[in-house]
Amino acid sequence: MLDVAIAYNRYRFLGNEFLTWVWYTLENRSAQLVEIDADLSALEIGNRMVLENRRSEGLETITIKGDDAGLEEGLLALKKGALVTEMNLIYRSGDNTWQFNIKGESLNVSSFKTPETAGTQTKEDIEGAVLEKIFLYEKVILFIEGAFGHFVRLRISDDWDKNIITQMKQWINKAS
Amino acid sequence: MGLLSQSVSITRYRVQGQLEEPVLDTIARALKCHAILDIDNDAAEKSCGWTSFENPFAPEFEGSNHLFGSYMVFSLRVDKKSIPTKILKKHFSVEETKRLAASGRQFFSRNEKKLVKEEVLHRLSLRIPATPHIYDLIWNYEGGKLWFFSNLKAANEELETLFAESFKLSLIRMFPYTAAEMDSDLSDSERDRLNQISPVTITGQT
Numbered sequence: 001m002l003d004v005a006i007a008y009n010r011y012r013f014l015g016n017e018f019l020t021w022v023w024y025t026l027e028n029r030s031a032q033l034v035e036i037d038a039d040l041s042a043l044e045i046g047n048r049m050v051l052e053n054r055r056s057e058g059l060e061t062i063t064i065k066g067d068d069a070g071l072e073e074g075l076l077a078l079k080k081g082a083l084v085t086e087m088n089l090i091y092r093s094g095d096n097t098w099q100f101n102i103k104g105e106s107l108n109v110s111s112f113k114t115p116e117t118a119g120t121q122t123k124e125d126i127e128g129a130v131l132e133k134i135f136l137y138e139k140v141i142l143f144i145e146g147a148f149g150h151f152v153r154l155r156i157s158d159d160w161d162k163n164i165i166t167q168m169k170q171w172i173n174k175a176s
Numbered sequence: 177m178g179l180l181s182q183s184v185s186i187t188r189y190r191v192q193g194q195l196e197e198p199v200l201d202t203i204a205r206a207l208k209c210h211a212i213l214d215i216d217n218d219a220a221e222k223s224c225g226w227t228s229f230e231n232p233f234a235p236e237f238e239g240s241n242h243l244f245g246s247y248m249v250f251s252l253r254v255d256k257k258s259i260p261t262k263i264l265k266k267h268f269s270v271e272e273t274k275r276l277a278a279s280g281r282q283f284f285s286r287n288e289k290k291l292v293k294e295e296v297l298h299r300l301s302l303r304i305p306a307t308p309h310i311y312d313l314i315w316n317y318e319g320g321k322l323w324f325f326s327n328l329k330a331a332n333e334e335l336e337t338l339f340a341e342s343f344k345l346s347l348i349r350m351f352p353y354t355a356a357e358m359d360s361d362l363s364d365s366e367r368d369r370l371n372q373i374s375p376v377t378i379t380g381q382t
Contacts, residue, residue, distance in 0.1 A: 004348075017375070083378065104352075107188070110186075113183050130244045165378060169378065169379070
């Protein structure tokens with residue numbers, strides 16, 4: 001295994017490609033996400049997306065924020081060579097909703113909100129509340145691990161170079 | 177940020193290695209040994225250690241009170257004293273004036289000033305209480321997974337250092353490369369391919 005600091009910087013692109021692929025997949029092949037996680041009812045882009053373009057001279061950052069924000073600027077940025085570096089996702093399972101930000105370079109999760117849980121009134125309630133929260137966090141964490149693992153296997157397969165890249169380019173062209 | 181908060185941040189880790197049996201006793205011993213030390217009446221500027229999830233200001237690791245189901249739940253606490261620059265400047269100036277008057281001299285050398293400053297800092301550190309920062313964690317020992325409830329770089333570095341010191345186990349942060357290596361069940365040949373990949377252009381230009 002590579003040195004951790006070197007690996008972090010060398011492979012940060014992999015996380016950004018992953019988030020870009022997630023966007024493409026949820027727009028075009030959402031059934032694939034259900035194959036990864038059978039409990040998933042829907043995955044949607046939430047209220048924030050950050051894209052970065054490192055290919056042109058210097059670094060260009062595009063941030064899209066707001067509950068009803070359109071993603072046209074994001075698609076245009078993709079067309080120019082940007083990748084998604086951070087996104088807010090809404091994960092739905094049954095009647096429940098989870099919402100979180102995920103960063104491409106670290107795969108860190110932030111602003112992570114789970115479905116509401118019962119409050120804690122007594123000391124005895126705490127263990128139950130903690131276990132319930134763990135169960136709720138795990139739902140999304142397992143989804144991220146499963147989706148990323150699926151992406152990695154796809155990314156190193158021949159299918160990536162032969163088909164997926166072309167299909168993603170077609171989507172960007174058609175949508176922007 | 178507490179794990180029961182409305183909104184949390186999580187950094188994922190893998191834990192590698194095995195603890196001495198019985199595991200729960202080994203963990204309790206390590207937590208007690210590296211529990212946070214109070215520095216409110218001490219000149220130390222910073223203290224870092226483990227504390228209880230349920231009672232972070234009176235850490236207690238007796239029995240299995242850090243065990244929730246099959247998960248270990250406890251917290252990292254970092255206490256820091258930050259003395260505002262203006263307060264330090266004021267106290268230094270008062271002390272310097274007092275000492276110059278007592279010695280009958282016009283000024284102090286750079287080294288003498290440094291010593292006065294250190295003394296003032298020491299005195300102020302004894303008077304100023306430390307600000308506690310508490311970060312919860314969940315450790316699934318059987319699964320070799322740990323979730324740390326902060327994305328702050330400094331807090332994660334404190335965790336990695338203290339965890340290694342306390343448990344003598346490796347804590348590996350999950351980011352794209354480590355997650356691909358450890359979470360994706362890759363074969364040797366797939367791992368070789370992973371080590372050779374480089375960024376691709378996914379622009380609309382075909």
